[in-house]
Amino acid sequence: MNKLSENNTRLASLDILRGFDLFLLVFFQPVLWVLARQLDVPFLNGILYQFDHEVWEGFRFWDLVMPLFLFMTGASMPFSLSKYKGVSGSYWPVYRRILKRVALLFIFGMIVQGNLLGLDSRHLVIYSNTLQSIAVGYFMAAVIQLHFSFKWQVGVTLLLLLLYWTPMTFLGDFTPEGNFAAQVDKCVLGRFRDGVYWNEDGSWSFSPHYTYTWIWSSLTFGVTVMLGAFAGKIMKEGKTDRKRVVRILSVAGLVLVGLGLLWSLQMPVIKRLWTGSMTLLSGGYCFLLMALFYYWIDYKGHTRGLAWLKVYGMNSITAYLLGEVVNFRCVAASVSYGLEQYLGTWYPVWLTFANYLILFLLLRAMYKCGLFLKV
Template structure:
């Protein structure tokens, strides 16, 4: 009887922890489904400067610097690492058949995310028959796939201490490359928009086209080194959560310490190596990991410790099908659907209320689709 009760408790704790991670992933996705415009709309309605400041945080930085909108992508990558750290174990502990299945899944996931990323970028550029020189091969989904794949290989094949050494090695190696590697006019510490070493790598080695024909692609080749670190740090955080699951107050304290320390270190080093999302600099890694861990601590405290779950469920519903709804933002004309259903209401309103309710209706339609999928247990995983 005692064993059965303990099994139920363990299952419940696991479910809650997964809810907190799914809720944070859904909260992260919420802002790129259309919610990023809500503050600008509120500023139009109220004229309050606080909403204008918040609206500015919902825009990417032009080059050096950081806004909260810059956090969305790296937070998602770190959470994929957290899930890996919670669940993964050395590949040697699996049978030969299981190992083969694991490898097949990892390669399939990587290839599928790269392919879906191309689809998100609207595929073949000029249309089929394809002009392969007009395809943008790199993407947000492709970067997520690569970061997870590298992290999975390291988790499966190396001990934790070795993984730490490799993570530190990637961090300092990338810093060294940014600071000293040079080819002609490129690199050698130049972190400008046109002549960084990343720009040379993308212009020389990246097939197809770059984002908006820019000098360096924001999902370019060399900056993958930075995003891999985000995922690996997520792995270590996941392991910490797993090892300290029975001492929640200690875990919360450690998450807060790690978050504040990493965030502070990133900004302390900013004068030496600027925080930059496009280049995904090591300082950008530190700042985004710091914020990500602090958000994770907040969600862990609210959901796992205080057991406040009702508010988190709508976000968790988004998080359970995050990849498919992300694809939907590019492949479905949600604005057309909103205008078709609610256009009469919207056009009768002032500009501010029209902008705000258009966002509300857009989010509601997407959420209802996800809620229907959740209710019918349709979870599209990659």
């Protein structure tokens, strides 16, 4: 738990961009979907298309939400790790904090998507959630930043991409059934892989409809977090010339987008596999978003109309956990059930809106009290 006064030295753009990402995830998108279904207006279909994941090959706006979450984790690391790096002659104090965070994120991920609270081992899923990808990517990025110079950090990051690319290219294809990453998940996770369904005779099978991969994709999760760390390093070391920081972030973003599109000619952009081309493409978009927010907020000093996003950004893990696990619709229904007779088919829209409004009010109260839950 941290107090607000301890966070005054933070770059506002980091918290606001992270908050923007979480606001999209735990307010805007779910409310937009239920509202659009109720309105049933054809022109909204194009918007809804961008607020859903690509089925396989390609990239939509909604496919950027998870990479941005990982990227922002990395962007904060040069600031957070500098507090502990070199404090004593031993790395154990900083690794103790890192391992604690990794363990908590992994457990939280199992609570959100791994059926941990179901208390049923048959449906327990080990590795299947955004928080767990953050945990693995964060650990890899932390090791790289603690033990390598900047030049070697770039080299190791490129090596991770090469390690990912080699078997994906030569030991499989890029189809849902034939890709190498899916075979690794099936072999290592077995019945603890997401998408497993149980038959009446007690046997289990892999669902052909579940196409996300995690274990081999951890290599590119680490790359995404490292890209964020590079952005954080640029901002941390360029605070005396913020205009130059904007230029570097923008150029880096454009270069990464170009490289990602070029690589997609050989390795398709597939978010469900977190392919190398998708990693560079999404990383480039993240750099461009970071440049935009940094320019407007930290360089120009404009926060009016945006500061409220810190409510999400400074309690991002709490926002994600509550938004994904706790159903506040029950609270809304308990105190507003009388509205159903007047709202009719709009009542479910109200319950969805109220669900995420209650979450926002809780996060806002925590923000006002200076209560920030960290892992």
